[in-house]
Amino acid sequence: MEPSFIKELQTIVGEQYTLSDRESLAVYGYDSTPEIESLPGAVVLPATAEDVSRILRLCHDAGVSVTPRGSGTNLSGGSLSVNAGVVMQTSRLNRIIEVDEENLTATVEPGVVTSALHREVESRSLFYPPDPGSMNISTMGGNVAENSGGLRGLKYGVTADYVMGLETVLANGDLLRTGGKVVKDVAGYSLNPLLVSSEGTLGFFTGITVKLIPKPQGKITMLAHFPVLQDAALAVSAIIAAKVIPATLEFLDKVTIKCVEDYAHVGLPLNVDAVLLIEVDGHPAVIAEEAAAVAEICKKYRCSFFQTAQNADEALNLAAARRTALSALARLKPTTILEDATVPRSCIAPMLKVIQEAAAKYNVTIGTFGHAGDGNLHPTCLTDERDQDEIRRAHAAFAEIFDVAIAMGGTITGEHGVGIAKKKYLPRLVGESGIRVMRGIKQAFDPKGILNPGKVF
Amino acid sequence: MEPSFIKELQTIVGEQYTLSDRESLAVYGYDSTPEIESLPGAVVLPATAEDVSRILRLCHDAGVSVTPRGSGTNLSGGSLSVNAGVVMQTSRLNRIIEVDEENLTATVEPGVVTSALHREVESRSLFYPPDPGSMNISTMGGNVAENSGGLRGLKYGVTADYVMGLETVLANGDLLRTGGKVVKDVAGYSLNPLLVSSEGTLGFFTGITVKLIPKPQGKITMLAHFPVLQDAALAVSAIIAAKVIPATLEFLDKVTIKCVEDYAHVGLPLNVDAVLLIEVDGHPAVIAEEAAAVAEICKKYRCSFFQTAQNADEALNLAAARRTALSALARLKPTTILEDATVPRSCIAPMLKVIQEAAAKYNVTIGTFGHAGDGNLHPTCLTDERDQDEIRRAHAAFAEIFDVAIAMGGTITGEHGVGIAKKKYLPRLVGESGIRVMRGIKQAFDPKGILNPGKVF
Numbered sequence: 001m002e003p004s005f006i007k008e009l010q011t012i013v014g015e016q017y018t019l020s021d022r023e024s025l026a027v028y029g030y031d032s033t034p035e036i037e038s039l040p041g042a043v044v045l046p047a048t049a050e051d052v053s054r055i056l057r058l059c060h061d062a063g064v065s066v067t068p069r070g071s072g073t074n075l076s077g078g079s080l081s082v083n084a085g086v087v088m089q090t091s092r093l094n095r096i097i098e099v100d101e102e103n104l105t106a107t108v109e110p111g112v113v114t115s116a117l118h119r120e121v122e123s124r125s126l127f128y129p130p131d132p133g134s135m136n137i138s139t140m141g142g143n144v145a146e147n148s149g150g151l152r153g154l155k156y157g158v159t160a161d162y163v164m165g166l167e168t169v170l171a172n173g174d175l176l177r178t179g180g181k182v183v184k185d186v187a188g189y190s191l192n193p194l195l196v197s198s199e200g201t202l203g204f205f206t207g208i209t210v211k212l213i214p215k216p217q218g219k220i221t222m223l224a225h226f227p228v229l230q231d232a233a234l235a236v237s238a239i240i241a242a243k244v245i246p247a248t249l250e251f252l253d254k255v256t257i258k259c260v261e262d263y264a265h266v267g268l269p270l271n272v273d274a275v276l277l278i279e280v281d282g283h284p285a286v287i288a289e290e291a292a293a294v295a296e297i298c299k300k301y302r303c304s305f306f307q308t309a310q311n312a313d314e315a316l317n318l319a320a321a322r323r324t325a326l327s328a329l330a331r332l333k334p335t336t337i338l339e340d341a342t343v344p345r346s347c348i349a350p351m352l353k354v355i356q357e358a359a360a361k362y363n364v365t366i367g368t369f370g371h372a373g374d375g376n377l378h379p380t381c382l383t384d385e386r387d388q389d390e391i392r393r394a395h396a397a398f399a400e401i402f403d404v405a406i407a408m409g410g411t412i413t414g415e416h417g418v419g420i421a422k423k424k425y426l427p428r429l430v431g432e433s434g435i436r437v438m439r440g441i442k443q444a445f446d447p448k449g450i451l452n453p454g455k456v457f
Numbered sequence: 458m459e460p461s462f463i464k465e466l467q468t469i470v471g472e473q474y475t476l477s478d479r480e481s482l483a484v485y486g487y488d489s490t491p492e493i494e495s496l497p498g499a500v501v502l503p504a505t506a507e508d509v510s511r512i513l514r515l516c517h518d519a520g521v522s523v524t525p526r527g528s529g530t531n532l533s534g535g536s537l538s539v540n541a542g543v544v545m546q547t548s549r550l551n552r553i554i555e556v557d558e559e560n561l562t563a564t565v566e567p568g569v570v571t572s573a574l575h576r577e578v579e580s581r582s583l584f585y586p587p588d589p590g591s592m593n594i595s596t597m598g599g600n601v602a603e604n605s606g607g608l609r610g611l612k613y614g615v616t617a618d619y620v621m622g623l624e625t626v627l628a629n630g631d632l633l634r635t636g637g638k639v640v641k642d643v644a645g646y647s648l649n650p651l652l653v654s655s656e657g658t659l660g661f662f663t664g665i666t667v668k669l670i671p672k673p674q675g676k677i678t679m680l681a682h683f684p685v686l687q688d689a690a691l692a693v694s695a696i697i698a699a700k701v702i703p704a705t706l707e708f709l710d711k712v713t714i715k716c717v718e719d720y721a722h723v724g725l726p727l728n729v730d731a732v733l734l735i736e737v738d739g740h741p742a743v744i745a746e747e748a749a750a751v752a753e754i755c756k757k758y759r760c761s762f763f764q765t766a767q768n769a770d771e772a773l774n775l776a777a778a779r780r781t782a783l784s785a786l787a788r789l790k791p792t793t794i795l796e797d798a799t800v801p802r803s804c805i806a807p808m809l810k811v812i813q814e815a816a817a818k819y820n821v822t823i824g825t826f827g828h829a830g831d832g833n834l835h836p837t838c839l840t841d842e843r844d845q846d847e848i849r850r851a852h853a854a855f856a857e858i859f860d861v862a863i864a865m866g867g868t869i870t871g872e873h874g875v876g877i878a879k880k881k882y883l884p885r886l887v888g889e890s891g892i893r894v895m896r897g898i899k900q901a902f903d904p905k906g907i908l909n910p911g912k913v914f
Contacts (some may be wrong), residue, residue, distance in 0.1 A: 193650035285742035400757035440901020
């Protein structure tokens with residue numbers, strides 16, 4: 001990047017917050033996506049919306065690309081600059097601006113860490129449900145840009161369900177305010193949900209207002225072991241059919257169970273096909289009934305073991321099996337390809353079968369865990385980037401898995417975004433009309449195409 | 458409209474379903490919006506998505522505009538053709554295609570009446586929450602296009618919160634499928650919520666998949682009279698602050714109370730400033746606690762009377778006061794201008810004051826009722842189209858009300874859409890950037906501008 005351009009960036013945010021030496025850039029040359037690396041030309045750390053606007057105006061005029069970045073937990077390469085442009089990082093925009101207890105909203109800057117918001121609102125008996133796996137490091141800006149899900153998605157929905165208002169700086173530096181603290185707003189097109197999950201390609205968020213709900217009064221955490229995979233899937237369906245909507249209804253397969261047990265020693269059995277982690281939350285009288293229904297259903301579907309946490313520590317211990325799944329799997333081999341093919345929940349059982357068959361056919365190790373209740377599975381391939389043949393086979397297996405997910409009425413990505421990693425699958429899912437419309441929308445927001453180019457399509 | 462063009466429409470749907478005589482067209486020359494009338498050139502009634510696609514392709518090629526229309530309950534002129542184009546009506550697309558109890562979804566055609574869907578899913582102990590005031594005549598297609606709200610919006614959200622999948626025919630006749638039965642989907646831009654509330658300007662829906670939830674087990678309906686308006690507003694805030702989220706938290710002011718009592722004789726007092734209708738729903742143990750909290754709060758804020766319905770009939774009777782509000786007000790004068798200025802719920806009390814002051818200043822009669830819990834009020838001006846001076850004063854009063862709503866962080870329309878009626882207010886709310894982006898989105902979906910022109914912007 002031209003030294004003169006870097007100087008201009010420095011005049012906006014200062015030298016200290018404009019990184020361009022090779023070592024600093026290296027840190028921003030990767031995110032949590034395997035196999036993809038790309039060095040930016042410079043990194044800037046704005047402190048205000050005004051900074052963001054000036055930086056974007058400068059880059060827009062110069063035709064330099066800008067890639068927004070939070071903590072770099074992106075799993076589809078979305079936070080990488082593909083053309084040595086500017087990465088604009090949100091860590092200095094990290095204030096919780098307001099928790100409005102009367103309107104049940106919180107307003108934050110994009111760099112606020114998700115779990116910091118959880119703590120702040122829970123201290124006031126309020127609740128911000130989205131809880132992506134990376135919530136202890138991921139930022140709200142990234143959560144909004146990717147429409148992050150999480151373990152509580154089944155009952156509480158995803159980030160999009162909570163975003164009420166956005167302050168966004170557009171590609172040309174203009175400020176756009178959409179939504180706010182009103183529960184109902186139909187004035188013009190719904191730009192909020194469009195900006196949510198736009199993967200940094202339509203604007204840079206400088207303010208985020210989210211809806212809060214009262215904190216559930218209680219929670220019951222349960223764990224069930226199933227010797228037969230199919231029985232676990234049947235139990236999931238039966239729980240929903242019984243009109244019980246657990247906050248969390250998570251699944252671990254045999255490969256994952258073994259890795260978790262090796263890693264965390266939480267007492268998981270090595271001789272079962274599947275484990276379900278189930279949490280119901282809400283009013284004590286309700287969750288007592290729901291937990292009883294869950295226990296009965298799991299027994300009906302031949303679980304070999306059923307445990308209800310007796311206190312908060314036990315609950316944490318049971319949940320740890322699921323929360324550590326990814327870390328545990330990641331230890332086994334140098335490269336972890338974590339996917340998020342998603343299907344209607346009624347297709348969980350056949351989808352699990354397809355994943356196992358694809359792993360066998362291509363001779364790769366795939367552990368599967370994830371959100372059984374909402375059909376959002378995480379088949380995770382444990383491989384090694386340096387073994388090009390195995391990598392090729394892994395991708396072939398995933399291509400089959402995605403094809404089946406689409407055929408089942410599912411999607412190629414439930415949580416992680418398209419980014420760079422899934423671009424080639426998107427046209428298959430949304431068709432030519434879908435791609436044409438999406439490109440037109442991009443054109444409407446960013447005619448020069450400077451915002452996070454090379455992503456989504 | 459050219460007879461040759463009408464002939465071409467007839468070849469698609471048949472003569473019987475192509476209306477072009479003056480008497481038939483007159484029926485489609487108005488909707489539920491006062492002061493706006495506009496005759497279409499022809500009306501077509503397609504029976505299949507294929508019909509819709511062929512009609513749109515024909516009109517697109519000929520440069521003839523197409524306005525989608527359901528039951529014509531639109532309150533912003535959105536279902537009127539402004540340039541004597543084609544109105545495409547959904548009454549023959551009226552099948553409930555599927556209720557999927559395993560995935561908790563229902564799939565319908567756009568002409569299905571909202572309350573017909575309610576009955577169908579409730580017979581299976583499932584629940585589709587959105588309940589716009591017009592639900593006994595309004596259609597699902599219209600509800601989706603307008604993102605309809607309703608009395609249960611506070612707890613359950615609006616139509617957008619339930620739309621999971623859409624099958625949409627684009628302006629050029631191409632089919633676009635977005636979303637589906639997956640709870641999590643982040644593949645590309647979120648087109649579903651953008652199509653929702655696009656007021657018929659981006660596409661014509663031929664299939665709608667909505668999320669269902671388990672039907673609440675119980676409901677308690679309560680009514681409270683408040684001699685002092687401010688006390689009612691304080692009670693609303695205190696209920697939410699107590700972490701009770703009623704399914705319904707509705708408000709009637711003095712003007713409305715008098716009209717309702719004259720009309721329906723439900724026993725409302727004529728000497729109070731405000732009535733609140735409150736419904737809590739859910740598990741019996743929970744609603745018993747919530748109802749007790751609501752009663753205590755209403756008494757604390759000096760309600761003069763508090764009634765809890767003892768059975769379903771009594772509940773219906775209490776709710777009737779609110780459900781008949783619009784009809785009762787509409788009887789008083791020939792023209793009813795029903796507005797939906799919406800503010801953050803903390804601003805309900807000052808907003809009510811502003812409405813009263815505007816009515817006094819411009820010497821017009823405004824009755825206000827609506828969704829106090831979500832800040833969505835319906836100030837309703839009772840006037841007479843033939844009295845041009847009064848109409849002018851009514852619009853001046855509403856202009857002030859909208860200005861204040863915007864200044865309070867609210868919106869010009871919470872439920873009814875921009876349509877024709879509120880176009881002039883939209884730029885003030887969303888700014889130049891907002892309008893520019895919306896126009897660009899319209900361009901992406903409908904470059905020739907044939908779909909419902911003259912609406913929104």
